[in-house]
Amino acid sequence: MKKIYSLLCLFLIVSAGYGQNKETEKADKLYDGYQYVDAIDAYLKLVEDNKADAYVYKQLADSYYHVFNVEEASNWYKRAVDNGQDAETYYRYAQVLKSQGNYDEANKQMDKFSEMMPNDIRAKMHLKNPNYIPKLADVTKSFDVGGVAINDxxxxxxxxxxxxxxxxxxxxxxxxxxxxxxxxxxxxxxxxxxxxxxxxxxxxxxxxxxxxxxxxxxxxxxxxxxxxxxxxxxxxxxxxxxxxxxxxxxxxxxxxxxxxxxxxxxxxxxxxxxxxxxxxxxxxxxxxxxxxxxxxxxxxxxxxxxxxxxxxxxxxxxxxxxxxxxxxxxxxxxxxxxxxxxxxxxxxxxxxxxxxxxxxxxxxxxxxxxxxxxxxxxxxxxxxxxxxxxxxxxxxxxxxxxxxxxxxxxxxxICQFQVIANVKDAKTKAFISGANVTISDAQHNQLATQVTTKNGTTSFNVNCENKYTITVTKEGYETAIVLVEPSKGEDVNMDVALELVDEIITETEVKLNNIYFEFDKSNITNQGALELDRLVAIMKDHSEMKILVRSHTDAKGSDAYNLKLSESRAQSTMQYLISKGIDKDRLSAKGVGSLEPKIDCKANCSEEEYAQNRRSEFLIVKD
Structure with a gap:
């Protein structure tokens, strides 16, 4: 039955003739040049003129996906997959559904992705524990269920x-x-x-x-x-x-x-x-x-x-x-x-x-x-x-x-443990209420967000075998990011100290925390969006400010590959800022690959040093 389903999907895609053509040429050129905001306008025009098909829906969805517009990405992915798509589209649709908290539908899309790409590591992880993300915060989900062959x-x-x-x-x-x-x-x-x-x-x-x-x-x-x-x-x-x-x-x-x-x-x-x-x-x-x-x-x-x-x-x-x-x-x-x-x-x-x-x-x-x-x-x-x-x-x-x-x-x-975050002011040691605490998986996919209580505390139930990242934000404070290592079941109680914002704007740049990307990807993650929203607020307060986005990679790939990847990430970052209302004339982007490392350790870098070299800079452009 699974084979029939996969072949049917392939037939639907091929027989419908979806793909690039003269009608989509302008929009495709904008998309290929990472001009996602303009590409969205061009693809929407095709929809308005009744010239859209599943390919256009997919391109629209991907464009919104790249600028982290989850709601619109979800809408267009739904239209796209209703007409049959490649495996990666089902995967991306699942990710935006998770971001919306629609875990049941996300699992359905991951099931389809896994049928089409059973050897993909993402499919294997899903099949091993398909309900892991939806039930992170649900303490009643403590078992994975399956059938047995001995039943009559x-x-x-x-x-x-x-x-x-x-x-x-x-x-x-x-x-x-x-x-x-x-x-x-x-x-x-x-x-x-x-x-x-x-x-x-x-x-x-x-x-x-x-x-x-x-x-x-x-x-x-x-x-x-x-x-x-x-x-x-x-x-x-x-x-x-x-x-x-x-x-x-x-x-x-x-x-x-x-x-x-x-x-x-x-x-x-x-x-x-x-x-x-x-x-x-x-x-x-x-x-x-x-x-x-x-x-x-x-x-x-x-x-x-x-x-x-x-x-x-x-x-x-x-x-x-x-x-x-x-x-x-x-x-x-x-x-x-x-x-x-x-x-x-x-x-x-x-x-x-x-x-x-x-x-x-x-x-x-x-x-x-x-x-x-x-x-x-x-x-x-x-x-x-x-x-x-x-x-x-x-x-x-x-x-x-x-x-x-x-x-x-x-x-x-399912082995689970509780992560308890106690958020404090780094200087006064006073507990901070109303801070947003987000837990993300090892690929920086947002799993859940909670607000600290009057005692500055919040908690999450998580899977023992995985790594997580806790991101804490509060207006007037620097964003804090803490890594949570796998556990054998013992609860983790951590103090997170927030520093007051100090010299975020210097003579030469706007200082933000690292903008993380998924491995080998250039789309903006939830954590990256939290940081970039701070830049959006600053640029709106300083209407004359112009910014050059410079993106760097680590040295794991070839120079040519890293240069291309950093350029796409710089462009995605700029497109996100444009989507949030920043005039594109105030922005420019440049990828420099691994040519200007923060730590010159070459191929002998530790994972921490590699992480520090993967960064984006927001330089203030002087007229």
Whole structure:
């Protein structure tokens, strides 16, 4: 299907005959000369005269993209891609959509880009973690979700837990040759297992016959050493049921049973003393130290229809059931508890606020704070439940009927940490409120902007594996830029000191912070726009001022390449200033490549020295 889609896009582009022609010659010449503002006027004239096609839309979008006019770029990219485009256009459209905060649509465009350019590093990064940018500031996004190959297309599969010896246990109604549950007219549930290899692939499921009966069996939980299981089982199997005399029906409750491993087989099955013919006890989960068993039950003295409870375990001695209370349980239904190795309780609930049906929530046992919804991805408008995670192997599984039948899904934990920025006056050390704090990725793409509180603080939740840049701006202060290195999960608390503006205008130049560009690109980034807006304000205050924009590169490329790149960056910078209302007669631009380094380190520069050589200067032109 993906190949058909890509070929269709190619056919649409070629068959429509989009491209340069005599009608676009004037506008194309302006565009090729980096005269983006004038090029926009020329392309808009073609649109007005009904002479525009997808090529013109693309050129308009790219022109606005180069002068950082996100809204107009987005409008024209949408028109362009509606008619089919090259891969790079989808990529640029995705970037402007992210700048608008339209993350869902941005991901769709990145999906198309990735289909067309699967070997591109940007595509690989997107496919590895497609929801990374949209959920940076969303603490509920802590897992990436994917399907598994062992699901039965017609029958229910759910309740998966991964043991420390890489065996995935789950329950399924796939054995259709046995008895059917008279209440549902569906096959009874049985326990199955599948072996997970180092690549994460699962073997063909096989029945755990020694744990199964002709009635319902499962789900289960397994001890850390893999030698003990606790599992749910229908009371019919051992005759613990009640007879309804009026119609002769035998009503059995779910109970929890224990089994131990002996010579590779499960045996010595024992019923727990908390089982009853009056209420259900089910969905067991054992703590990593084996001392606490969590479960779901509708036993008396609960809060809702079914609650999460726990009991202590000491060998074959079991404590009294303890209700986990209103921070976990509601007047609705709670079930499928799972206690992780780091003492996080995951459970399903229809009572807590969610997306619909059952949602999965987490509750930190140690912190004893309010339960949190796991958010989009794990949860949908359908039933999502039976969440488990093996913290040592960094993989989880949960169940959902989002496809119309209960299936098992994989959940990969996303390592996140919090970046806390404390903004202060460099001289007085007083906290600064109302400062704009922007976080950007390693390519200087803006991810989110927040304003500091009265205590001068703001924070972002970010991915552990990536580098970020914090940019802080406040009127009357110099812009501050701080690098955030990858973390193993520990929060980063940083102080950002702002210097008051001092001699930003000298006899020869206007001093700004470096104007950053994406690698091998010349379009203005969000960080660059913040700096250039300061220059726009200065030039509007000094109406006679004329500026020469001189752009420099580092020495990584050839002299010819660097000269061309610096010229395009100088022109893009000038075009941005024009787009903000600065008369083009007051501006000139020149690229000097790597010929005038700030630090003459040649090919032995450190990354910091390379960065200092990549700069733009704003020289005051004297008449």
């Amino acid at each position: 297309a017609q029958q229910s599969d759910f309740g998966a837990v991964l043991s420390n010896d890489n065996i995935l246990y789950f329950v399924s109604s796939r054995k259709t040759s046995g008895k059917e549950d008279a209440w549902t007219n569906q096959p009874y549930l049985d326990i199955y297992k599948s072996v997970r290899n180092e690549e994460g692939n699962l073997s063909e499921p096989e029945e755990v016959s020694e744990l199964n009966t002709v009635y319902h069996d499962g789900p289960l939980t397994i001890s850390a050493d893999g030698k003990t299981v606790y599992f749910s089982r229908d009371g019919h199997s051992d005759g613990t049921f009640k007879k309804i005399k009026s119609n002769g029906v035998k009503v059995a409750q779910q109970g929890i049973y224990k089994a131990t491993m002996f010579e590779g087989k499960w045996g010595d099955v024992q019923a727990l003393p908390i089982n009853s013919v009056e209420y259900t006890v089910s969905h067991p989960s054992i703590s990593s130290d084996g001392k606490t068993l969590y479960f779901a039950s509708n036993m008396p003295n609960g809060i809702g229809d079914t609650d999460i409870w726990k009991i202590s375990i000491d060998g074959d001695t079991y404590g009294e059931p303890v209700n986990l209370g209103p921070k976990v349980n509601t007047s609705g239904k709670e079930g499928f508890p799972y206690i992780s190795g780091d003492n996080i309780l995951y459970f399903a609930s229809s009572g807590h606020q969610g997306f619909g049906g059952f949602d999965v929530f987490k509750f930190d046992i140690d912190k004893n704070e309010t339960a949190e919804n796991l958010g989009n991805g794990v949860n949908t408008k359908n039933d999502d439940f039976a969440f488990s995670v093996n913290t040592s192997k960094q993989v989880g599984y949960f169940s959902s009927n989002r496809s119309g039948v209960d299936n098992i899904y994989m959940a990969i934990p």
